[in-house]
Amino acid sequence: MTSNSPRPARHEPTPADPDLYPDLATAGSLAAALAMAAAERGLDLGAVLSNDADPLRTAGVTSTAADREPCWIFIGSESRWFNINGARQGVQLLSGSTSDLEELARAAAGWRNGARLREIEKAASFIKVSELAEAHERGPAEAVTVQWRLLLEDLRQEAPRLAFACQTLVLAETASAEPKLRQLYPFTSHWSLHFTTCTGFPYSWDVPFVDPLSDGRYRVCGPSRGTVIGEADTAEHAIALVIGGLPADCGPSVAGTANDLRHQQLG
Template sequence: MHPFGRLGVPEDVVEIVSLLAGLRPRIGSNQNAMPDLLERAADPIGTDRGFRLPFSPLRWPQKRAARVEDRNSMSREPDPAVLYPDVAACGSLAAALQAAAADQGMSLPLAITPSDPLRHATIASVVPHRHASYVTAWHHERRWSIWGSSNGRVMICGNTKDLRELPRVIRGWADGAGLDEIGQTALFDLLTGRFEVPDNNSAGVIASEWQWLLKGAVDADWPQYQALIESAHAEPKLRRLYPFTSHWALSFSSTPDSPFSPPFVSIDSPWGTGDYTIREWWNGPALNQVTTPAEAIAIAVDRIPADLMQTPSAPPSQDP
């Protein structure tokens, strides 16, 4: 996806790490399960940072193709104590954040990460379904990222060059403030578009995931992709299914959890001019090519298996 500029880790990184970990590649689950590994894999090496991700910007296909990097020189990782001398002076990132919070009249529920104390700190929350919450420092540039997950899906993720902008966000997340309230306290882009589903019911998770996908499509600066996602969401028979992408191709499942239901359609969006390509799975043979997203969605609907059509699912209203 993905939907990913502002919503998650780049798909190519997730899938590489997923293969290494023996996990099924799926944005939203793998990135939550392996934050440290993904952070190291996705840490930008002289990349364009125009998009927000938990640990690095999404490198869209045209940006990746156009960018020329000296990987040999940029692969030398600076000593974190040199890149972050102020944090080193405090002894850890957690301590540096506590000091910044104290200046703002608050304290933070943070824990040091022993394996990387200058670049990683863990956030504790009073809300039981909020977990996998971290602040991390980038490896090649002075910048910090924060992300927080709820029931295995990222709800907040953003980055800033100013450590002082993080304490209020951390405090709100830890205290159980609503996502909109947390977003209002942030001086940087933070919300992913998802809403929390405390009981993790399937209908709620599906509705939340659609909001994430829609937000990512708007942020993508890819009109054909945005049109596809919006057309799919407008179709009730698809909106009741869990949407996900692989290699930027849109697919659906009856369940938001692995194992997904067997694939029945995968839709590729054209870049610029070209057709939408329909396959059964993301790397399968092309079955159809059509010029409009409406045609692609109509084919997708016709391919929905009968058992998926009978699966009850009514997305709930969003609770802030």
Template sequence: MPQPPEPATLYPEIAAAGSLAAALRAVAAGALDGVPLTSPAAEPLYSASVRSVLPHREPLRISAWKYERMWSASADERLTELPVLRGETDDLAEVARAVRAWHDGEPPEDVHAAAPFVRPTGRLELDRPDPARMVAYEWQALRTEAAELATPWAHAYRELVEAAGAVTELSELYPFTSHWALRFSSATRPYMDVVGPVLWCADDGFRAAELMSERGAVFGTAREAVAEALRLLPDGLGPVRYGRGPRNAGNAVETPGEA
């Protein structure tokens, strides 16, 4: 694998400032004075983070790419450890505006208005567990993600998410994805209690199965696959609970990766 360019080649102003945090302050021309923006000692040219005035809010993290001139910014929701907003830009001044808005406690939509490169995911920050709202926001995050996909199978995936989310029995469960398969849990993150079924898009149509390890049945439409998923859904699940800890050692999954 080729070695990345020297930091001073891609980011001369950051190398001159000594850190990404210092460069952000410089480009902000006083707008970040008093903001607790820092860079780690290990990689000061590539990373920075800023805390918020909101005590329940996680820091906004900024990372410089190593092979091309670009910055990523993201911030997670504390209870689920999933992004509430994220994005990439080659405009350092725009990053500085995102830093200011995040620190000041602006909601994700207003951070996006100040710095359009960072996009809300559909999740909202909660200061305490609220399983019903966490379920609703996770479905919104799935729809947002599906709308932004630019893959050949994006349209089919959007159909699947919409069809599943339109059915009460599934929309009341906590959704998540694994290798782009749509799955469900009777508990929210951080410790989910996974239940069948599994839904996904395939070259030959839409598939539904009880387990990830199964090939499943194929259907011509997303609605037909969802109907099969309902047939495979266990009875007596009850309201989704906050995933405070594993209830069932066989099904509990600790914050699995998305997609």
């Protein structure tokens, strides 16, 4: 059987606007322009990666540091800017935007060569290192400690105006007083309070979580969302149900993602 339907047109990547990016237009791609800018300043970026889906607007730089993923650079379409993001073990540590290709190359070189986040920030001022990112760099125990404090601070700001935030705050304050939960990495999703045994995303789902209910009570579920452990009238009772449902070998949260934990278990 034949068809008279035309074949779909081949997708061609959108080139960078030459008025905004004359340096990219001259080099032919973002990766080539970045490599050229780095080489002119004696910076080592290795073999700059090019995204096959969008090579004219995206580039990546691998890192020699253990567990650091390649940092990826994207360009703006309406104004000149280069956005860079770098992650390690499921956590975004590096981010920032600049219109200066030379400054971008300095940041990418620091990421590649394993420089500390504050060192990269010093070399490229457009990089802004968050307190939590720096804590992750120091290790999972530091990340857990800072995440607990930031989560409680955020909930205390939201609690006066949102009932669910107030309920979740009471939960989080109760949980933070329990050593078995204080060692886990906490996070919220639609006001549900979760605990994960790893500090990187995707998070683990091996610990029960708590949903605040509209009547002021709580529902404890887990490890899967469809499994209800029980309902509780108070935050104290809800947290007790969470602790009762902890895995037998539950210890402090570790660096990495749920996928990393799964691979370790299989290995």
